[in-house]
Amino acid sequence: MASLKELKGRINSVKSTQKITKAKQMVAAAKLRKAQANAEAARLYAARLTEVMGSLASKVTVSDNGPKLLAGTGQDQVHLLVVANSDKGLCGAFNANIVKAARLKAKELEAAGKTVLFYLVGKKGRAVIRREYPKAVLAMFDTSDVRDPGFTEAEKIANELVALFEAGKFDVAHLFYSKFRSALVQEPTEQQIIPVPAPKIAAADTGAVVEYEPEEEAILAELLPRYLRTQLFGALLENAASEQGASMTAMDNATRNAGELINKLTIQYNRSRQAAITTELIEIIAGAEAL
């Protein structure tokens, strides 16, 4: 049985762990509200752009000499998996879930005889993927020096992706991130980003003839990279909200577990203290009787 001193030490260490998890939970709750508001604010732009893309895409016929970002390279051999993770831990299975989804897809693609490459955003998840596919990591994007990944980061990532695409490094790109459903539910999501899938929303036909300047195809070519940036930006925001949500839930659980552990250890501590006193008393009484 552990000595009294040892027990006391353990109780104290669990108590300080609980303080940390409690603090992290409250921080996550506050950040979650902000992240959610950000995601909300970004929706308008994305919706408008999707609308415009939808109406344009329906007018332009996809030909081989059309914009490459829309038509693709005509091949389906090299797949790039863009995996967006967070930089910090303490958020439960958040990163593990995204990586798991990416690995499943990688396995599936490899089974079909395709080449799989990775583009990693964020610090977490690097180790796992690098261990499993040491040669397949094409590039990594570091977001650890900014507080909240924002549009500037999305822009940089998109530019790098487009450059890689134009250099012929890959044919198809999939994006993995976590969709924010609620503070309790985050859904690892896969989305094809290159070639850009035509938005499914049919443009509302107003009957009016819309004039374009320059003509449709030129506008479309210009808007495609922009659309990609918006998609990435949306994913980063969803990820940020999901991370805080996951962190809040995980830390809530951890705090509760620590509380239970403290109760258990305290009972054990009191019992052994009483046992020690009883033994001491028995010794004294026995000693006195022997005289």
Add this chain to the structure above:
Amino acid sequence: MALHFELVTPARLVRSDDVHMVVVPGTEGEFGVLEGHAPFMSTVRDGALKVYKTEGGQPEEIMVQGGFAEVSATGLTVLAEHVEG
């Protein structure tokens, strides 16, 4: 007689106003949008949007980068990646 003007960036809705006229620096030349403009879409080169609050008044300039303008029955919507001022 007012034109509904919206300026939207990825991060937020910058402006949603009823104004008299907006002059947009389109890639193929500047164009002014008044109320009742025909449906129109254009890319916008990096430059200043001139917002005329009232007829003949002093324009307010908003610098935009990476913009796109859409004129529909509901008004003018400018989507811009970066906005200054």
